[in-house]
Amino acid sequence: MKDEFGGYYFKAQSETQTLAVIAAFHNSNGAGSCSIQIISDSGVWSAAYTENSYSKSPKGFRIRLSENYFTEKGMNLDIHRRDLTVTGRLRFGSFTPIRYDIMGPFCAVPFMECRHTVVSMRHRVDGTVTINGEKYVFKDAVGYIEGDRGTSFPKHYTWSQCCFENGSLMLSVADIPIGPVNFKGVIGVVMLDGKEHRIATYLGAKVIKLGDNSVTVKQGNKVLTATLIEKRAHPLAAPVSGSMIRTIHESASCTASFRLEKKGEVLLDLLTDKASFEYEW
Numbered sequence: 001m002k003d004e005f006g007g008y009y010f011k012a013q014s015e016t017q018t019l020a021v022i023a024a025f026h027n028s029n030g031a032g033s034c035s036i037q038i039i040s041d042s043g044v045w046s047a048a049y050t051e052n053s054y055s056k057s058p059k060g061f062r063i064r065l066s067e068n069y070f071t072e073k074g075m076n077l078d079i080h081r082r083d084l085t086v087t088g089r090l091r092f093g094s095f096t097p098i099r100y101d102i103m104g105p106f107c108a109v110p111f112m113e114c115r116h117t118v119v120s121m122r123h124r125v126d127g128t129v130t131i132n133g134e135k136y137v138f139k140d141a142v143g144y145i146e147g148d149r150g151t152s153f154p155k156h157y158t159w160s161q162c163c164f165e166n167g168s169l170m171l172s173v174a175d176i177p178i179g180p181v182n183f184k185g186v187i188g189v190v191m192l193d194g195k196e197h198r199i200a201t202y203l204g205a206k207v208i209k210l211g212d213n214s215v216t217v218k219q220g221n222k223v224l225t226a227t228l229i230e231k232r233a234h235p236l237a238a239p240v241s242g243s244m245i246r247t248i249h250e251s252a253s254c255t256a257s258f259r260l261e262k263k264g265e266v267l268l269d270l271l272t273d274k275a276s277f278e279y280e281w
Contacts, residue, residue, distance in 0.1 A: 003028050003242035006149035008063060010075060011252075012090055012125040013163060013274060014141040017041065018253035019129060020276070021075065022236075023065045025054040028243035034065055035244065036079065037236055038086065038131065039252040044234040045086070045131065047079050061119065077129055086131050092143060093124030096168075102187050104202035113177065114150035121191050122168040144168060153238045153246065154280075158215050160226045162258060162275040167191040169258060169268075171199075171226050173207055173215050184210075186217050188224060190260050192267060197260065199224055213279050221263045228277045230255035251277045 007024025022037040032051025037044065053066040063070040067078040072095060079086040101107045102118045125143040129136045142163040157174035171188035186205040190197040199205045205219035213228040233249035240246045256275035260268040 001027050001030050001032060003151055004149070005151070005239035005242050005244070006147070008070065008119070008145060008147040010070065011144045011161065011276065012136075012138050012141055013143070013253065014138050017136050017138070018274065018276075019136045019138075020250075020252050021077070023054070023063060023068065023070055024244075025051065026239055026242050026244050027051070028241055033244075035237070036065060036068060036077075039234055039236065039250060040131070040136065041232065041253050042134075044236060045084050046237065047081055047084060047086075074127065084132065086129065088127060088129030088136075090125055090127035090129065090138060090143075092120075095120035095145070096122045096191065098189055098198070099196055102189065102200070104200055106185075106202060109178065111178065112150060113152045114148055114154060114174075116172065116187060117147040117149075118170065118189065119145035119147060121170070121189060122163055142168075144170075146170065150239075151242055152240045153248065156281045157278070158210075158226070158281065159278045160228070160256065160258075160275060162256065162270070162272055164270055164272060164274075166193050167268075171215070171217075171224065173210070173217065186219075188217070190224065190258075190268060192260075197222065197262075197267070210281065223259075223261045225257075225259045226277075227257045228254065228275075228279050229257060229271075230273075231277065231279075248278060248280055251275075 005026040011020045020039040025034045034049040034054040061072045069076045074091040125141040154174035159172045161170040169190040176185040188199040209216035216225040231251045233251045237244040238246040238248045258270045
């Protein structure tokens with residue numbers, strides 16, 4: 001059994017509530033385990049499982065983690081622990097996939113510590129989840145799904161995701177080690193009115209500003225800036241060599257701004273209190 005991790009991040013968001021669920025497996029030093037982490041505006045919860053609790057169908061999108069199920073149609077949550085009870089069902093509308101693998105040609109590069117995937121940039125969410133008696137109700141809400149797989153999260157990185165009225169976006173900038181070389185890798189997609197604007201290292205994107213909870217990337221005549229303004233972060237477990245021993249901090253719903261320009265024209269100028277953000281530099 002090699003050191004590795006893999007999992008998927010499911011986000012549901014209404015006008016008043018945000019809920020993110022991470023279903024993952026992790027193997028380290030010959031021992032395996034699985035987990036579900038849940039993040040809301042008000043807190044974070046985690047449930048551990050044995051290594052054989054996780055399975056993913058080779059066809060379609062279907063994941064089982066013990067009594068919890070995640071498919072393209074929705075998710076069913078059924079967690080009963082001494083200090084955590086989570087039950088409920090969310091139904092998903094049609095996914096909005098991106099045109100091709102977010103990793104581009106890097107999907108074929110061996111020994112990368114983390115590979116990212118985008119399952120759906122935006123879809124409808126309906127249903128109710130109850131966490132320790134508190135209800136999270138979603139009606140004609142929006143959702144987002146992505147995944148990661150590898151050995152470790154990058155040592156330094158920024159990740160942000162946001163759905164808005166006429167689209168959605170995700171952006172990740174990370175310190176990427178490949179052998180003796182390190183570089184700042186960029187992957188990002190801005191969906192606007194059904195059009196995909198992709199920004200990535202393999203398309204020529206470069207980081208031109210990084211610091212003060214903000215990142216700006218440039219690719220040809222496109223410039224994208226993401227700025228964390230007011231964080232509401234909660235601690236999450238993240239992998240190091242397959243073991244969930246690192247603590248990162250995610251704001252599932254916080255105040256941030258996003259600006260996309262092309263040839264000097266502003267395509268997106270968004271200030272929102274519904275962004276998800278991790279800033280680990």
